[in-house]
Amino acid sequence: MDNEEFYIGWQEGAFIGVKKARKWFFISSVVLLVTFGVTYLLVVDKFVExxxxxxxxxxxxxxxxxxxxxxxxxxxxxxxxxxxxxxxxxxxxxxxxxxxxxxxxxxxxxxxxxxxxxxxxxxxxxxxxxxxxxxxxxxxxxxRLFPPIKIESVGSQMISGEIVDPKCFFGVMNPAYNKIHRSCAIRCISGGIPPVLAIRDGQEFSDYYFVTDENGQPINEAVLQFVGTPVKLSGTVEKVDDWKVIKVSSPFLSAIEYDYTSEMADCLSYK
Amino acid sequence: MSVSYAAILWNKQKKVYDIGVLIFVLSFTVLFFAGHAVLHPNATFETILIRNFGLLAFLMLHLILVIGPLTRLNPKFLIILYNRRHLGVTMFIMAATHGVFSILNFHSLSNTNPLKSVFLSNLQYDSLINFPFQVLGFFALIILALMATTSHDFWLKNLGPKVWKSLHMLVYLAYALIILHVVLGALQNETSPILFGVVFFGFVIIASLHVLSGLKEQPADVAIDDAKSEFVRACNTSEIKENRAKIVTVSGERVAIFKYNGKLSAVNNFCRHQGGPLGEGKIIDGCITCPWHGYQYRPEDGQSPPPFTEKVETFHLKLEGDQVWIDPKPLPEGTPVQPVTMNNG
Missing domain, CATH: 2.40.50 (OB fold (Dihydrolipoamide Acetyltransferase, E2P))
Structure with a gap:
């Protein structure tokens, strides 16, 4: 920079050299940020329907x-x-x-x-x-008289998945799972919205279970600390109409555990 | 430079700068929404909104953080630095929009106060990977809010340049919190390692530029005096360009020795406005002119010309042949010191 090109911000004019620098900075920034924006749009995970x-x-x-x-x-x-x-x-x-x-x-x-x-x-x-x-x-x-609803017992199972708040998960928010949604899911479930165990099949969720205690009663408070992370649940499974239920056996905490294997796999392979 | 406070002292350069920033923000937002409409039609409006403003704030923070070292490496970028505060306030507005919408979306309409919910919903503070990342973003937003609200010269004047500068150096803490907020939050939901790579790349760029500019300035930071020194040799007159300065470090402070009209004067290098490096400035109209925002000081007494009131410390100099010697003891701010006259002009 020669002596004639000393830029003073409060002056109206600017020398060609510094104007060029501003132009270079602006264009480079726009190119970099737009490249990032496009890359983001291309690689970000798909949103479920x-x-x-x-x-x-x-x-x-x-x-x-x-x-x-x-x-x-x-x-x-x-x-x-x-x-x-x-x-x-x-x-x-x-x-x-x-x-x-x-x-x-x-x-x-x-x-x-x-x-x-x-x-x-x-x-x-x-x-x-x-x-x-x-x-x-x-x-x-x-x-109007309706016939009784059929409840079919499937037996004892251990199932891996993620406990989600179904209101957000099934459509109010998108995406509404994993760690980024944990706080919201905790608020929803502590507000009484029934917890659901969502099961992944590869990248997508494919099956869902309501989570209750062994008597089919709400278990909301007990599951809060496990929301939004991979878990394994053991309990008896029932089919009620077009939904499934897993009734976890007491005490609740021994029936629900972190799925560390899945967590580790998440970290190592980006799921 | 102004003696009275105004919201913004507009000039052509500031208008060009702000229009550029506005065009960028609007274009990015329009393209981001359009991109989602084409590639991710199932994304909800709230999700796109939160991500758009979060991303914009994150990217703009990177730009803000590269401006400082860029200007140190090449003074032509000072034109970008001059209006950096407007970029900072714009970035804060983006971050605040992201934060407010996130809190409304994820924490409101529940059985707990939304602000309490940010801190008390996820309680896994003892886990790194499950850490409540929103808390990190919240504290970063508080820092950015403090910086945005105190960005005006009114606060600079009332807090004092050193306190103000220290407050605004918290941007590096905010950056660290935001990086953790992103890595422990949004990135945890994504399966592509590319996004993680981009965040890392941004960090590497910022860190590298800071290291490079630090290395460039390192020689000036080597103290040339010791505790017992009176006059110490600073440099040769030939090392200083006309109307420019040589920066040396004495008494733990950087001092700028200016050469102008066959004379030499020395003042503290720290501009009382925002701590700009006076030694990288130039003598214009007989005054030392700070490269950052054009604040001016008379070289012979370190005082801004009336009606301005800023003052910097001055130093005694002496010449032995063409060697410049400096007394490391600073004189009180604004003390007149007879400039040293060079025989050969």
Whole structure:
């Protein structure tokens, strides 16, 4: 830099040399950062196909179920499925379940048909619904007798997977698994949303189990410390309609353990 | 340089700079959303938003951190340094958007206060790999917020240049926290080692430039005096270019010895504005002019010309032949010292 090219920021003008340096810096920065942005878009993990039908409320008519979780058994696109129900935000929908108990006037849930309104959450073949409006979600209760729901025992199993909060996982957020989502998942599960064990098949999740205690009761608090990491669960497995349940044996902590082998494999091979 | 405070003292260079930054931020955001629409249509709006602003802040922080050493290696880049504060504040806005949306997305509408949730949801503080990475990002954001809010000259004046500079050196702590936030957070969800490699590459670039600029300045940091010295030999007059300075270290401080109009004067190298290296400046209109932001001091007394009030320490010099000798004892800031006159002009 020669003596004539001393740059003073508060002066209006700038010498050609420093202007060239600014141009070089700007162009280099843009090229580098755009290259990084494109690289990021090309190598970042794919997003699963899921959807939260935000701001669009849907009416669903069917049978209220309480096991393995609060849900509504209904027919969607020609198939009878159980749509688990969750509340607004990071909460369960149990206040709505209690209100349904009141409004059913002593009848069992297999003796009534209800119409509920909420926001649908889709993930491939699984559908959930957020009862966005709380008590206002209950639109109609009518008399109708439903046959009992078939529960099939599969036997004792040890299953490796990841405990996720299903509301986010199945569509409200994407992606919603692994360490990056742990805090959110902990908030959702501690808010009453039923924990789900998601099983990987290679890069993708392929199978899901509700996690309960050995009596089929919620186990939310006990699983919090294991959320978002690879775990192995041992317990008895049941098929309830189109869902599976793993009932972990007591004491809970001995039935749930970190899957260190999987964790190590994650670290060494980037999964 | 100004005697009164204004939000921003605009000039053409600042406008060009800020327009460039704005164009970059908007273009990156538009391309990032468009790229997701084409390549990742299943990504949610919130996810893209959080990632866009997180990435922008992370990349801009890298740019900010390379500017300092680049200017030391090549003074032509001073034009980038001059308005670095605007780049820093823009980067903070990006980081804050990322942080606020992340907290709203992941921690709000729950059974716990969102801020408490950041600290208390994941409690595996004793694990490296499962460490609650969001806490690291939170503290980095606090540092960036402190820096952004104190970036104006009002705070520089009131905190004093040394405190202000120390506060703003926390950017390196923020960078370390952000690297850990990214490595223990977002990268844990990705299967491609390329992203990890890119983060490492960024770190290597920043570290290398700092090491190189440090090596360049190292000779000036070798003290030429000892505790008992009175006058010590500093350099030959021929080593100093006209209207420029030679930097030497005495009494643990860098001192700039200027040559101008056949005279020599010495002042402390530390500009009272932001700690810029006066010795890398130039005598313009009879005043030492700091290369960073153009603050000026008279060489014979280390005082900014009225109405400005900044002052730096001055030093006694003497000449023996063409050898310049300096008294290592600094005189109080703004003390007039008769310049040494060179016989051969």
């Amino acid at each position: 899921s959807y939260f039908d935000y701001s669009n409320l849907t009416e669903v008519k069917g049978q209220v179920v309480e096991y393995p979780v609060f849900g509504i058994r209904t027919e969607l696109e020609g198939q009878v499925i159980t749509v688990p129900l969750v509340g607004f935000g990071k909460f369960d929908a149990l206040p709505v379940l209690n209100e349904l108990r009141k409004q059913s006037r002593g009848k069992k849930f297999n003796e009534i048909e209800v119409t509920l309104r909420g926001t649908l959450i889709y993930n491939e073949d699984k559908v959930w619904m957020e009862l966005t409006e709380g008590m206002e979600s209950i639109l109609l209760i009518e008399d």
